[in-house]
Amino acid sequence: MDTTLIIGYIGGFLLGISSIPEMWRTIKDKRCHIGWGMLLVWFWGEVFMEIYAIILKDWALIFNYTANLIVLIVLLWYKIRLPYRSIIVKDIVQVFKDIYKGIEISTQNQDKNQWGKF
Numbered sequence: 001m002d003t004t005l006i007i008g009y010i011g012g013f014l015l016g017i018s019s020i021p022e023m024w025r026t027i028k029d030k031r032c033h034i035g036w037g038m039l040l041v042w043f044w045g046e047v048f049m050e051i052y053a054i055i056l057k058d059w060a061l062i063f064n065y066t067a068n069l070i071v072l073i074v075l076l077w078y079k080i081r082l083p084y085r086s087i088i089v090k091d092i093v094q095v096f097k098d099i100y101k102g103i104e105i106s107t108q109n110q111d112k113n114q115w116g117k118f
Contacts, residue, residue: 005060008058008060008061009059009060009063011060011064012059012060012061012063012064013060013063013064015064015068016063016064016065016066016067016068017067019067019068019071019072020071022034022071022075023071023074023075026074026075026078027074027078030078031078031079032075032076032078032079034075034079036079039072039075039076039079042068042072043069043072043076046065046068046069046072047069049061049065050062050065050066050069053065
């Protein structure tokens with residue numbers, strides 16, 4: 001191995017793990033602290049650079065961009081899903097309550113022959 005390749009692998013490894021503390025903070029706090037603009041630009045930059053590295057078959061870069069993409073997917077997961085999870089669950093519970101209430105009303109009205117009369 002020549003010195004340039006070793007330097008490339010070390011740099012790729014360090015850059016690949018550099019975002020792990022932010023991912024750990026996000027998982028611990030259960031929310032992503034990075035803004036949407038930064039996340040989206042970072043994500044698409046990593047995607048395009050990953051494609052470029054694959055074309056070049058540069059394994060140091062491929063490792064770096066793959067590691068960053070994994071971290072970014074975790075960050076985006078917390079940014080997208082967790083803030084809205086409680087709202088979605090409340091809406092689903094309300095739908096099932098409404099369905100149950102409708103079934104109760106229809107069984108009560110079945111005996112009274114009130115179908116269609118509101």
